[in-house]
Amino acid sequence: KRVAVLISGSGTNLQSLISATQDSSQNIGAEIVLVISNKPGVEGLKRAEKAGIKTVVIKHSDYPNRESFDAAMNVELNAAGVEIVCLAGFMRILSEHFVKHWRGAMLNIHPSLLPAFKGANAHKDVLAARVRVSGCTVHFVEVDIDSGAIVEQEAVPVFPDDTEKILQERVKAAEHRIYPCALKYLATGRIKLKEDGTLCWN
Template sequence: MTNTAVLGVLASGRGSNLQSIIDAIDIGRIKAEIAVVISDKPEANALKRVAELGIPAVCVDRKLYDTKEEFEKALVEELEKHRVDLVILAGFMRILSPYFVNAFKNKIMNIHPSLLPAFPGAHAHRSVLEYGAKVSGCTIHFVDEGMDSGPIILQESVPVLDDDTEETLAARVLKVEHVLYPKAIALYLEDKLEINGRRVMIKE
C-alpha cells in the first residue's frame, strides 16, 4: 500500500461514520485521502457534508438507471476513475451484486450495527430488542456476495439495557462504530489484515 492510500466511500444517509473516517484522516490515524464520496440518493446528507470540505461528491441516482447492472457499472466507473485502493460502505443501503464485489475483490469494507452473524440486514437494533438479546455491538467486515456475510475484521460489544429503545441502543452502538471503523481501515492500509477463508487474521 502506498504511503497515502486512496479511499472511495459509498453512503446513503447522514454520513456520521464517514465523518469519523474524515476525522481520523485529519489527525493522521488513517494515512489516506478520500478521493470521492458517492451516494445513490441526491438528498443524502453525506454529500452535503463532504462538499463543504472540498471532497468530490457524486450522486449516482439508482432511479436514473433501468437495471441494477447499469447502476453498478456507473458506480464502478466512478470509483475506477478515482483509482481507489479501498471501497468503504458507510451506511450504503444496497446489496451489491457479484459483479461489483468481484470488481473490488477483498477491497470493500462495510460496517453493521450488530454482532454478526446475529441480526444481519436492516433494522438490526429492532431485531436485537425483539429477540431479547443482552449484548449487541457492531461488526466491521469485508463484503462478499451475500448480505452482511463477509469475513469479519473487528467486532466490539455493548450491553443491551432493559429500558433500551431502538434509538438509545443505536446511539450506544454508534459511539463504538466511530472508533472501530477507522481502526479497521487503518489496519487494512498498514497491510495487517490477512484473509484465510472466513477468518481475517490481524498481523503484528
C-alpha cells in the same frame, strides 16, 4: 491508499472516517478521495463537501438494473483511482460482479455483533430478541450479505428500556471508534483477505 466511501444517509460513519484520515497523527494510511451517494441531498454529502472531498450522486432509480448502477459507480471509482471502498450506511445491495471486483478491498459496517442479527433491521431484531448485549462489526464484503470475514467488533450493553433510537445511538458511538481502526488495518497492510475468505493478520 485512495479510499471511496459509499453512503445513503446521514453519514456519521463517513464523518468519523473523514476525521480520522485527516488527522495525520493517527497514521490511518488512507485518504478519502471520493464520496458516492445513491440519494441526493443527504447530510453525508454536506459533510464531504465541508471536508473538501469530491462527491458524486448516482441515483439508482436512473438505472434499469443493479449491474448498470454498479457499472456507473465503477466508472467514478476508477476515474478517482480508488483502491479501497468503504460502505457506510449504503442501503443498496451490490451486484455479484461489483462485489467480486472489489473483493478484499471493500469493507462494510453493520450495527450488530455478526453473525447475529444480519439484515436491515438489526436494532429492532436485537430488542425483539431481548438480548443484553449488542454492538457493531466491520467486515469484508462478500456476495452473501453481512457474511464476510470480520475485521473488528465492539460490544455495547442493551438496557431493558432501550428504544431502537437509543440503542442505535449507543451502537453508533462504537461504530465511530471501530471503523477508522478497521480501515487503518486494511490500508496499512496489517490485514488481508485470503482466497478462502478468512482473514490473515500480519
